[in-house]
Amino acid sequence: MGATAVELPVAVERSRFHRFLRRFPMSARLAALLLIVYVLIALTGPLWTPYDPFQTSTGLPFSGSSGAHLFGTDILGRDVFSRVVYGTRDVLYLALTSTFLALVIGGVIGLASGLVGGWIDELLMRLFETIISIPLLVLALLAIAAAGPKGSGNSLLLIGVVVLVYAPRIARMARSVAVDLVTRDFVTVARARGEPVRSIVWRELTPNAAGVLLVEFGVRAGYAPILISSLGFLGFGARPPSPEWGLMISENRAALVTAPLTVLAPSVALALLVISLNLVTDGIARALGRTVERTP
Amino acid sequence: MILRLIAQRLSLAVGTLLVVSALVFFFTSVLPGDIAERVLGRESTQQQRQIFRKHLHLDRPVWERYGVWIGDVARGDLGRSLVNDETVTSTIGTSAKNTLFLSVFAFLLYIPVTLIMATVAALFRGKLPDSLISVVTLVGLSVPEFVLGTLLIFGFAVKLSVAPALSIVSPGDGLFTRLHATVLPAVTLMVAMAVYAIRMLRDNLIDVLDSEYVRMATLKGVPRWRVVMRHALPNSLGPALNVTALNLTYLIGGVVVVETVFSYPGLGKLLIDSISVRDVPVVEVTALLASGVYIVANLVADVLAMVLNPRLRTS
Numbered sequence: 001m002g003a004t005a006v007e008l009p010v011a012v013e014r015s016r017f018h019r020f021l022r023r024f025p026m027s028a029r030l031a032a033l034l035l036i037v038y039v040l041i042a043l044t045g046p047l048w049t050p051y052d053p054f055q056t057s058t059g060l061p062f063s064g065s066s067g068a069h070l071f072g073t074d075i076l077g078r079d080v081f082s083r084v085v086y087g088t089r090d091v092l093y094l095a096l097t098s099t100f101l102a103l104v105i106g107g108v109i110g111l112a113s114g115l116v117g118g119w120i121d122e123l124l125m126r127l128f129e130t131i132i133s134i135p136l137l138v139l140a141l142l143a144i145a146a147a148g149p150k151g152s153g154n155s156l157l158l159i160g161v162v163v164l165v166y167a168p169r170i171a172r173m174a175r176s177v178a179v180d181l182v183t184r185d186f187v188t189v190a191r192a193r194g195e196p197v198r199s200i201v202w203r204e205l206t207p208n209a210a211g212v213l214l215v216e217f218g219v220r221a222g223y224a225p226i227l228i229s230s231l232g233f234l235g236f237g238a239r240p241p242s243p244e245w246g247l248m249i250s251e252n253r254a255a256l257v258t259a260p261l262t263v264l265a266p267s268v269a270l271a272l273l274v275i276s277l278n279l280v281t282d283g284i285a286r287a288l289g290r291t292v293e294r295t296p
Numbered sequence: 297m298i299l300r301l302i303a304q305r306l307s308l309a310v311g312t313l314l315v316v317s318a319l320v321f322f323f324t325s326v327l328p329g330d331i332a333e334r335v336l337g338r339e340s341t342q343q344q345r346q347i348f349r350k351h352l353h354l355d356r357p358v359w360e361r362y363g364v365w366i367g368d369v370a371r372g373d374l375g376r377s378l379v380n381d382e383t384v385t386s387t388i389g390t391s392a393k394n395t396l397f398l399s400v401f402a403f404l405l406y407i408p409v410t411l412i413m414a415t416v417a418a419l420f421r422g423k424l425p426d427s428l429i430s431v432v433t434l435v436g437l438s439v440p441e442f443v444l445g446t447l448l449i450f451g452f453a454v455k456l457s458v459a460p461a462l463s464i465v466s467p468g469d470g471l472f473t474r475l476h477a478t479v480l481p482a483v484t485l486m487v488a489m490a491v492y493a494i495r496m497l498r499d500n501l502i503d504v505l506d507s508e509y510v511r512m513a514t515l516k517g518v519p520r521w522r523v524v525m526r527h528a529l530p531n532s533l534g535p536a537l538n539v540t541a542l543n544l545t546y547l548i549g550g551v552v553v554v555e556t557v558f559s560y561p562g563l564g565k566l567l568i569d570s571i572s573v574r575d576v577p578v579v580e581v582t583a584l585l586a587s588g589v590y591i592v593a594n595l596v597a598d599v600l601a602m603v604l605n606p607r608l609r610t611s
Contacts, residue, residue, distance in 0.1 A: 130315045133594070134587045137549035138567065142323040142583060145571045226440040230553050233442045234568060246442070253446060257454050264450075267443045274438035294437065294492060295542050 020287045028283020031276040038273055042089045051079035053086040053243045062255040062262065071265040074252050080262045083243040084269050090244045091273065094155060095224035098162035103217045105163060106170030111205045112197055113171070114178025115187075125175065128168035136165050137230065144236045153239025158228060165227075166220050173216055177209045211288045218281025219294060225274055245270045302599055309591045316587045317369070321362045324576050324583075365580070375577040379570075384581050388566065392585070394465065395555070395562035398478050399547050402485035406543070409486060410493045410536075415524060417494065418501035429494065436491035441550055445484045445557035452480060463560040481558045485550055489543040496539045500532035534601070541597030545590045 050068075051058050057077040064072045071080035113121045131139065143161045144152065151157040181187060181204070190200050206213075229246025231237030238244035240251070245266035252262035285292045332345035332354070340348075349355050353364060368375065374384035417429040439447075453461035463477045504510060505528050513523050552564035559565070563582055570578040 130312050130319065133312055133591050134316055134319065134583070135545065135549040135590050137552050138583055138586050141552070141567070141571060142320065142579075145574075145579075146323045146326045222438070226438075230440055230442060233440075234553065234556055235572075246440075249443065249446060256446070256450055260450060263446060267439075267446065271435070271439045271443060274440075275435060278434060278438055294495070295539070 023287035025283050025286060028279050028286075031279035031283070034272065034276045035280060038088060038092060038276070041085060042092045045085040045088060049079075049082035049085050051082040053078065053083040054241050055079075062252075062259045064259045065261050071261045072255075072259040074248070074262055075254070078241075080248075080252070080265055083248060084245070084265050087243040087245045087248060087266060088269065088273075090155075090238065090242060091225050091228065091270070094158055094162075094228050094244075095221060098159040098228075099166065099217060099221040099224045101159065102163045102166035102170055102220065103213060106167035107174045107206075107209075107213055108201065109167070110171035110174025111178045111201045111209060114175040115182055115197060115200060115205065117182075121175070125172065128172055131164075131168045132172070136227070140165055140227065140231060141234070141236055144231065152236070153242065155238075158231070158237060161231075162224060162227060166224075170213075170216055170220065174209060174213065177212050178205055181205055181208055211290060215281060215285045215288070215290055215292060218277065218284060219292060222274055222277040222281055225270060225277075229270055298602060301602065305595055305598055309595050313584075313588055313591055314366075316591075317366060317584050318362060320580055320583045320587070321365060322358065324579050325358050325361065369581075369584075374581050377570075377575055377578050379573055379575045379578075384577050387578055388563070388581055388585070390467070391561060391563045391566040394560065395551055395564065397474065398481055398485070398551065398555070398560065398562060401475065401478055401482040402489070402547070405482060405486040406489050406493070410490045410497060411529070413490070413494045414497035414501060414536075415529065417498040418505060418528075419520075419524065421502055426498075429498075433491040433494050436487050441484055441488050441553045442557050444487060445481065445554055448480045448484060449557075461558075463555075463558040465561065478558075478560065481554045481560055484554050484557070485547065488550055488554075489546060493536060493539045493543060497532060497536040500534075500536060501528055504528045504532045537600050538597050541593050541600070544593040548586045548589055 055078065058079050059066075059069050059073040059077050061073060061075050061077050063069065063077075066072070069079050069081065071084060074080055074083070109124065113124045134142075140161050143164055144157065147154075147157050187200065187204050190204050195203075228237055229244065229249075232242075232244045232246030233250045235250070238247045240247065248266045249263055252259070252266075255262050282292055332340070332348045336344055336348055346355075353361050356364075365375070374388070376383055377387050380387075413429055413433075417426045420426045436444075448459075449461045452459045459480050460477055461480075463481050465474055465477050469477070505524075510523060510527050513527055514520075518526075550564075551562055552567060554560070555562045555564035556568055563585070566578065567582045567586070569575075570582065
């Protein structure tokens with residue numbers, strides 16, 4: 001008996017998924033493949049890196065590329081190749097968890113606020129607008145500084161800071177979607193049935209806002225590695241000896257002349273990751289018939 | 297009508313700025329570490345520190361200090377730096393001038409690059425130049441400023457030696473010296489801003505080029521360049537202005553990174569340095585200034601959009 005009840009939605013899902021795949025452009029497919037490679041590297045890296053990323057004096061400091069050290073060594077003689085591989089874990093983990101948390105928190109608050117309306121909505125949106133009007137990076141720096149030396153380099157703090165700067169922006173977007181949706185019949189009916197806010201947000205608004213939220217997630221996820229590595233570069237993100245790419249680039253900049261690969265390798269790894277994330281987002285948006293809005 | 301709307305937005309902006317100032321003050325007032333010990337040194341006696349705290353009103357509760365501070369700021373007294381005892385006004389003044397110079401330089405590069413690249417992409421829609429520009433802008437918006445800046449240093453300072461790796465300027469420098477010193481950071485900022493605007497302006501241009509009146513002009517026999525210059529470009533600038541205003545707001549965060557990469561003594565580097573040494577009065581005013589510029593830029597964007605598009609005035 002359960003079989004038919006389960007099979008039908010799966011069949012519908014599958015055909016919808018196929019239609020989605022058909023519209024997914026080639027560039028986005030390649031980028032998705034590259035993202036899978038990144039995830040595989042992050043997951044399996046520790047099994048095959050030639051050196052421990054934290055072990056010092058594996059070679060002479062700032063020695064260039066060689067058979068023993070593909071990307072050379074850094075100032076402490078650590079193997080840059082192994083460090084770039086390990087850095088993938090840090091960057092992917094930080095960027096994806098923080099963006100996902102921001103999406104859930106911002107999305108729920110935004111949708112609920114748009115649905116409830118009235119002074120709660122007004123108050124929340126004023127608050128978010130205020131937070132948004134502190135430039136993103138300035139707010140992130142202030143928040144990290146306020147957390148103090150004890151919190152510095154803590155990955156939970158970094159995730160929290162990304163959520164703090166992203167969630168209001170996502171909430172504002174989700175709210176504008178909700179305001180549009182609440183005038184529709186299915187929401188009116190759900191309200192008339194006396195459904196609680198929680199259930200309307202979950203059953204009526206979220207499925208209908210899913211496409212917009214997915215694209216928003218992609219755009220934010222594409223910027224998160226830049227934000228996190230910029231903080232690392234400025235000395236406010238990951239702390240030594242972390243192999244986070246931004247921090248690594250800042251540490252190895254002194255060797256730009258003698259061992260340029262120590263800087264170029266993490267730079268290319270970072271740029272390729274962000275390009276892939278952006279291409280996949282553009283592809284998803286196109287397959288869903290939506291436009292991507294990227295603002296500086 | 298429109299004046300009333302502007303006045304309304306303006307009062308809203310002032311309100312936002314007040315709340316922002318409170319947020320910033322709160323964030324910086326919880327900055328850890330004993331300021332008294334940091335300024336007076338470890339050898340200072342307990343009594344000296346007490347006097348110092350009293351002098352800075354650090355013994356008062358946060359909201360009271362905020363009230364005093366915001367009152368002083370409103371009267372134009374921004375306080376003194378804890379590090380060198382100079383007034384915050386003079387500390388920030390020099391840096392602000394440097395940042396303004398860099399921003400204007402970057403903006404002057406940004407306008408022609410955006411206009412030309414977007415027009416070329418739109419005219420060659422779907423062909424090689426368009427795809428090329430599309431790839432370049434995608435890469436541009438995926439590469440962080442500090443990576444782009446480092447790559448520019450690698451190429452133009454290390455390999456070609458045509459530009460300095462560090463943007464060191466002193467007050468007496470002439471215009472050319474300054475331009476030469478800041479060319480790499482200006483290009484970095486320009487690229488970071490232009491990539492968004494090129495994509496936006498290209499799409500707008502294509503919409504306009506497809507419109508009835510442009511087709512009409514083409515059918516009438518108006519030359520192609522004239523169609524673009526007189527009809528398409530002016531009509532697609534409106535939405536692009538919004539991106540430009542957003543870019544202006546981006547500049548405020550962007551300079552923090554770019555000035556650090558090139559060790560350029562502007563507001564961004566000042567913010568990083570003063571956060572590092574916990575120079576609270578300087579941090580507060582710099583962050584407030586950044587938010588102020590951000591709010592004003594957004595306000596200008598809104599008002600411009602309303603002036604250019606009368607339909608928005610009713611909302």
